[in-house]
Amino acid sequence: MMNKLKHRLLASSGFAASLIAIFAGLFVGFIILLITNPDQAVDGFVTILKGGFTGGAKGIGNIFYLATPIIMTGLSVGFAFKTGLFNIGASGQLIVGGYVAVLIGVLAPGLGSFHWVIALIGGMAAGALWAFIPGLLKALFNVHEVISSIMMNYIGMFMVNALVAETVFDSLRAQSLPVAQSAQMPTLGMDTLFKGSSVNAGIFVAILFVIVLYIILNKTTFGYELKACGFNKDASRYAGINAKRNIILSMTIAGAMAGVAGGLIYLAGSGKFIEIVDVLAMEGFTGISVALLASSNPIGVLFTGIFVSYITNGGFYMQLYDFVPEIIDIIISIIIYFSALALIVRHFFDRYALKSGLGDDDIPAPKVEPKRKRRIGLKNKEVDKDE
Amino acid sequence: MDYVIEMLNITKKFPGILANDNVSLQLKNGEIHALLGENGAGKSTLMSVLFGLYKPEEGVIKKNGKTIKIANPNDSNKYGIGMVHQHFKLVHNFTVLENIILGVESTKNGVLKMGEAKKRVVELSEKYHLSVNPDDLISDITVGQQQRVEILKMLYRDNEILIFDEPTAMLTPQEIIELMKIMRGLTKEGKSILFITHKLDEIKLVADRCTILRKGKYIDTIDVQSTTKEVMSELMVGRKVQLQVDKEPASPTDVVLNVKNLTVKTKRSKKNKLTNVSFEAKSGEIVCIAGIDGNGQKELVYALTGLSDVTQGTITLHGEDITKDTIRKRRVAGMSHIPEDRHKHGLILDYSLAYNLVLQRYFSKAFQKLGFLKHRSINTYSNELIEKFDIRSGQGRKTLVRSMSGGNQQKAILAREIDTDPEILVAVQPTRGLDVGAIEYIHKQLIRQRDEGKAILLISLELDEVLSVSDRVLVIYEGEIVADLDPTSTTEQELGLYMSGAKREAVS
Numbered sequence: 001m002m003n004k005l006k007h008r009l010l011a012s013s014g015f016a017a018s019l020i021a022i023f024a025g026l027f028v029g030f031i032i033l034l035i036t037n038p039d040q041a042v043d044g045f046v047t048i049l050k051g052g053f054t055g056g057a058k059g060i061g062n063i064f065y066l067a068t069p070i071i072m073t074g075l076s077v078g079f080a081f082k083t084g085l086f087n088i089g090a091s092g093q094l095i096v097g098g099y100v101a102v103l104i105g106v107l108a109p110g111l112g113s114f115h116w117v118i119a120l121i122g123g124m125a126a127g128a129l130w131a132f133i134p135g136l137l138k139a140l141f142n143v144h145e146v147i148s149s150i151m152m153n154y155i156g157m158f159m160v161n162a163l164v165a166e167t168v169f170d171s172l173r174a175q176s177l178p179v180a181q182s183a184q185m186p187t188l189g190m191d192t193l194f195k196g197s198s199v200n201a202g203i204f205v206a207i208l209f210v211i212v213l214y215i216i217l218n219k220t221t222f223g224y225e226l227k228a229c230g231f232n233k234d235a236s237r238y239a240g241i242n243a244k245r246n247i248i249l250s251m252t253i254a255g256a257m258a259g260v261a262g263g264l265i266y267l268a269g270s271g272k273f274i275e276i277v278d279v280l281a282m283e284g285f286t287g288i289s290v291a292l293l294a295s296s297n298p299i300g301v302l303f304t305g306i307f308v309s310y311i312t313n314g315g316f317y318m319q320l321y322d323f324v325p326e327i328i329d330i331i332i333s334i335i336i337y338f339s340a341l342a343l344i345v346r347h348f349f350d351r352y353a354l355k356s357g358l359g360d361d362d363i364p365a366p367k368v369e370p371k372r373k374r375r376i377g378l379k380n381k382e383v384d385k386d387e
Numbered sequence: 388m389d390y391v392i393e394m395l396n397i398t399k400k401f402p403g404i405l406a407n408d409n410v411s412l413q414l415k416n417g418e419i420h421a422l423l424g425e426n427g428a429g430k431s432t433l434m435s436v437l438f439g440l441y442k443p444e445e446g447v448i449k450k451n452g453k454t455i456k457i458a459n460p461n462d463s464n465k466y467g468i469g470m471v472h473q474h475f476k477l478v479h480n481f482t483v484l485e486n487i488i489l490g491v492e493s494t495k496n497g498v499l500k501m502g503e504a505k506k507r508v509v510e511l512s513e514k515y516h517l518s519v520n521p522d523d524l525i526s527d528i529t530v531g532q533q534q535r536v537e538i539l540k541m542l543y544r545d546n547e548i549l550i551f552d553e554p555t556a557m558l559t560p561q562e563i564i565e566l567m568k569i570m571r572g573l574t575k576e577g578k579s580i581l582f583i584t585h586k587l588d589e590i591k592l593v594a595d596r597c598t599i600l601r602k603g604k605y606i607d608t609i610d611v612q613s614t615t616k617e618v619m620s621e622l623m624v625g626r627k628v629q630l631q632v633d634k635e636p637a638s639p640t641d642v643v644l645n646v647k648n649l650t651v652k653t654k655r656s657k658k659n660k661l662t663n664v665s666f667e668a669k670s671g672e673i674v675c676i677a678g679i680d681g682n683g684q685k686e687l688v689y690a691l692t693g694l695s696d697v698t699q700g701t702i703t704l705h706g707e708d709i710t711k712d713t714i715r716k717r718r719v720a721g722m723s724h725i726p727e728d729r730h731k732h733g734l735i736l737d738y739s740l741a742y743n744l745v746l747q748r749y750f751s752k753a754f755q756k757l758g759f760l761k762h763r764s765i766n767t768y769s770n771e772l773i774e775k776f777d778i779r780s781g782q783g784r785k786t787l788v789r790s791m792s793g794g795n796q797q798k799a800i801l802a803r804e805i806d807t808d809p810e811i812l813v814a815v816q817p818t819r820g821l822d823v824g825a826i827e828y829i830h831k832q833l834i835r836q837r838d839e840g841k842a843i844l845l846i847s848l849e850l851d852e853v854l855s856v857s858d859r860v861l862v863i864y865e866g867e868i869v870a871d872l873d874p875t876s877t878t879e880q881e882l883g884l885y886m887s888g889a890k891r892e893a894v895s
């Protein structure tokens with residue numbers, strides 16, 4: 001089993017390409033460090049590499065904590081990619097999902113120990129609805145999903161700002177009210193294991209969805225159809241696959257994932273609240289890199305999500321050195337985005353793989369000389385006569 | 388000896404397969420040299436090696452006796468080698484001119500010198516009778532014209548060794564004659580041509596010599612004039628091939644497909660694409676729709692299979708009206724469809740062979756339970772089909788269809804569509820790109836299907852296929868059926884007259 005898995009991982013050029021891309025990203029990041037702050041570049045870089053480990057148990061816990069939402073948005077973007085759709089709207093879906101989760105978390109304290117589950121499902125439904133709309137527009141009117149989901153990002157953000165102020169507003173701090181204790185994600189004892197970190201059951205929720213999406217994509221007829229549409233629309237139509245239905249479903253599921261991401265962020269009980277600011281949620285965009293880096297494979301998303309979180313955590317500790325926070329952000333983004341060039345690297349990789357083959361054999365030499373030698377006149381060819 | 392190009396002892400491996408196994412080929416200056424071999428024999432691979440797309444494990448390439456290194460298409464271009472690929476490589480939303488100069492643009496201060504380039508393209512196209520309009524978009528022109536663009540691309544680069552990979556597979560008989568003349572013209576200008584085709588007639592017509600490959604191995608190089616078609620096909624397949632189709636007369640019974648007053652209009656043009664087309668196809672007969680390409684065949688097939696809507700008229704299958712049914716419903720009711728364009732409609736190139744073989748059945752009980760794919764059944768079923776239809780590839784059912792040879796891709800479609808045991812099989816150019824052995828097999832399959840009481844609607848551009856395989860020929864001209872003929876008493880000349888609209892009969 002283990003062997004088979006290893007073999008598979010190594011056999012896939014996608015995996016190798018992702019690794020190459022990551023190293024390239026790290027390398028470029030290091031160059032930038034050298035340029036901006038040559039004295040401390042090496043120390044700073046080592047800090048990034050040590051990533052979350054710098055903080056010991058707390059750091060490790062925080063890696064998982066920060067990875068949770070970007071795994072979810074990575075799943076969201078990746079799933080849509082598989083159907084040939086670019087869900088750039090994870091940000092809006094996330095915030096809408098987050099809002100509904102908070103709303104349920106604050107206003108329905110009577111739900112007992114299932115409170116957080118219901119709040120999360122509410123967030124999931126809201127995210128799903130937010131992506132359903134661009135899906136519907138695409139299926140019915142062929143409106144490009146990139147345009148409509150960017151618009152839905154802004155509509156979602158402003159709407160949530162207004163709704164928070166109306167419904168769950170903490171006017172002292174100008175942010176959403178804290179959710180009830182019962183609506184917070186359970187910590188499952190991880191708060192003592194990784195003391196000082198905010199890690200919670202959210203990471204297991206994310207892993208659960210990784211598995212669910214993996215099964216949908218690889219084991220079901222639904223996944224077969226979705227990928228078929230993503231690869232070749234015309235052939236899917238020819239095969240009688242209902243592309244419209246699949247576009248809508250794929251977007252809806254993608255939105256649901258982003259909605260869960262929002263729920264997990266604001267139900268974490270880690271002191272994150274919906275602030276009334278005109279900024280789109282970053283996690284939605286990081287999800288794009290995570291998905292690209294993983295070639296949209298759900299299992300890959302789990303690992304790239306953790307990787308991105310690891311690097312980001314490392315960035316936090318760089319403040320120990322003489323780096324302004326903006327530079328740190330830039331470095332981290334460079335590493336992440338450069339890594340996301342994996343797709344292009346992968347392309348080259350595949351071409352190289354095609355050029356070189358495997359195996360060998362002994363072959364008898366053929367005779368090279370033609371049997372008869374005769375030069376044929378061009379004039380008496382039928383083609384010339386054929387007019 | 389004046390060989391312009393020599394490829395000596397070339398070996399090229401792909402995962403699971405030796406695509407070229409110590410193959411040698413020598414091209415004389417000014418000759419047309421044909422390359423013949425079964426589907427998957429390694430012809431495209433050998434030419435791709437010469438063009439620098441693949442790097443061989445072993446072997447040398449010489450030009451005018453000197454060893455050269457070709458690592459990529461830029462190198463081959465440097466040595467004057469150009470190639471028209473089996474599946475064209477044009478940018479569809481670019482113009483003809485832009486495609487021709489792509490990669491060798493000349494600029495002045497960073498600005499494209501389009502004027503000069505255009506002048507040269509026009510000159511070239513006049514000189515070699517390759518009429519195209521430089522300002523047309525590729526997506527708007529016919530396949531035949533696209534091919535001329537590919538040829539112009541080579542000429543524009545001053546290539547003198549021209550490789551044509553199955554150039555005639557996509558062309559109409561008229562265009563083929565046209566192309567043969569162009570090729571002759573090119574050799575007169577001193578160019579040397581390597582020409583891949585499965586059609587022995589074409590080899591007989593233009594080629595001087597012919598190299599034959601079988602399963603990746605070099606078999607022989609022959610002189611075309613003094614070798615018969617029978618000998619060539621035997622050398623290539625390794626056994627005697629029956630070039631003539633033999634079959635019993637049909638005994639059609641009840642009507643399977645009934646088309647009544649079918650009319651199709653499109654938004655783009657005012658003229659009808661199809662006007663009042665009516666015909667029947669009975670169980671136990673092969674009905675052929677013959678015609679020059681572009682006379683409504685595509686619209687007819689799309690309407691029948693549900694790929695596009697019908698403006699007027701009805702289509703019934705076994706008495707059931709299916710005019711408004713979805714594609715899936717028609718399928719389940721027993722309609723199979725071998726599409727014209729295998730890359731656009733027929734295959735999902737990035738799926739494995741196994742997944743492609745169940746493309747029409749993955750949702751049936753045999754391959755799915757509660758929405759979960761039964762991979763084990765899919766695998767056994769695809770292994771069966773691969774065996775039965777002799778689909779050759781490097782890694783069997785796991786092979787990505789994209790990496791398979793053109794003819795084997797076609798065989799995969801045929802296997803899938805025939806094996807569903809359809810009530811009516813709509814087969815558009817089913818043997819396009821197949822070798823003579825495979826054609827023989829497919830024709831036998833079609834006839835077997837017929838004898839089992841299926842109805843077959845064959846859409847073909849090739850007159851000899853039309854006359855030898857079908858039991859009834861309907862000629863389509865400008866969207867109308869203009870003749871209903873008995874192939875046993877019709878000559879090619881007569882058929883040609885109907886197809887060109889010079890003659891028509893009253894069809895009930």
Ligand SMILES: Nc1ncnc2c1ncn2[C@@H]1O[C@H](COP(=O)(O)OP(=O)(O)OP(=O)(O)O)[C@@H](O)[C@H]1O
Nearest residue numbers: 401406426427428429430431432790791792793794
């Ligand atoms: N890029 C590739 N990767 C893996 N296998 C390949 C690749 N290209 C070709 N092959 C395999 O090599 C063999 C030879 O293929 P090739 O395309 O040269 O055949 P061909 O003689 O041109 O056939 P056809 O007449 O069907 O076009 C086939 O079995 C094919 O599956």
Ligand SMILES: [Mg+2]
Nearest residue numbers: 431473792793
């Ligand atoms: Mg080929």
